[in-house]
Amino acid sequence: MSQGAPLQPLRDVLEELLDCSTRLQEILLAEREALTQHNLNTLNAHTEAKKDLLIHLEALEIRRRAQMNQLGFDPSREAIVPELESQWQQVLDALRGCQEANEVNGAIVRTHQTQTQRALDLLAGRDSDQTLYEASGYHAARLNSGEISKA
Numbered sequence: 001m002s003q004g005a006p007l008q009p010l011r012d013v014l015e016e017l018l019d020c021s022t023r024l025q026e027i028l029l030a031e032r033e034a035l036t037q038h039n040l041n042t043l044n045a046h047t048e049a050k051k052d053l054l055i056h057l058e059a060l061e062i063r064r065r066a067q068m069n070q071l072g073f074d075p076s077r078e079a080i081v082p083e084l085e086s087q088w089q090q091v092l093d094a095l096r097g098c099q100e101a102n103e104v105n106g107a108i109v110r111t112h113q114t115q116t117q118r119a120l121d122l123l124a125g126r127d128s129d130q131t132l133y134e135a136s137g138y139h140a141a142r143l144n145s146g147e148i149s150k151a
Contacts, residue, residue, distance in 0.1 A: 007083060010067040014087045017060045021094035024053045028101035035108045 027050050034043040068075035080088040121127070 006071060007081060010064065010071065010081060010084060011087065013060055013064045013067055014084060014091055017057070017064065017091045018087070018094055020053055020057050020060060021091060021098055024050065024057065025094060025097045025101055027053060028098060028105060032101065032105050032108065035105060035112070 027046050031043060031046040031050065034040075034046055065075035068079070068081070071081060073079060073081055
């Protein structure tokens with residue numbers, strides 16, 4: 001298929017996908033900074049912006065698939081119109097960057113959760129190293145019968 005007017009709507013969708021995924025990656029990096037600085041107000045704002053971008057990305061993916069179908073091509077993620085392969089690869093690279101940034105942010109959150117749980121266990125007199133899991137799947141730390149401190 002030659003480059004021309006029939007591909008323009010798909011080109012436009014790919015351009016929007018790249019723009020949106022680039023903005024999402026920027027938000028994820030800002031979110032990481034807010035996580036490391038424990039800035040909850042900024043973190044909440046980034047979470048809202050991230051949610052809006054994810055909704056927009058989903059809508060763009062639906063449009064991309066519809067354009068691919070309209071052009072008679074397989075709309076699967078692996079397939080793209082040959083003339084737009086380079087542009088599609090840029091979108092995929094940006095989305096991979098988002099995935100990696102999100103995984104790092106998730107690891108930061110899990111680390112914070114572990115540290116918070118250990119602090120709570122210490123305050124409650126529980127030994128966080130002797131954590132057991134209940135039938136419900138939640139953990140129940142054994143109570144430490146020793147004194148935490150004496151006045």
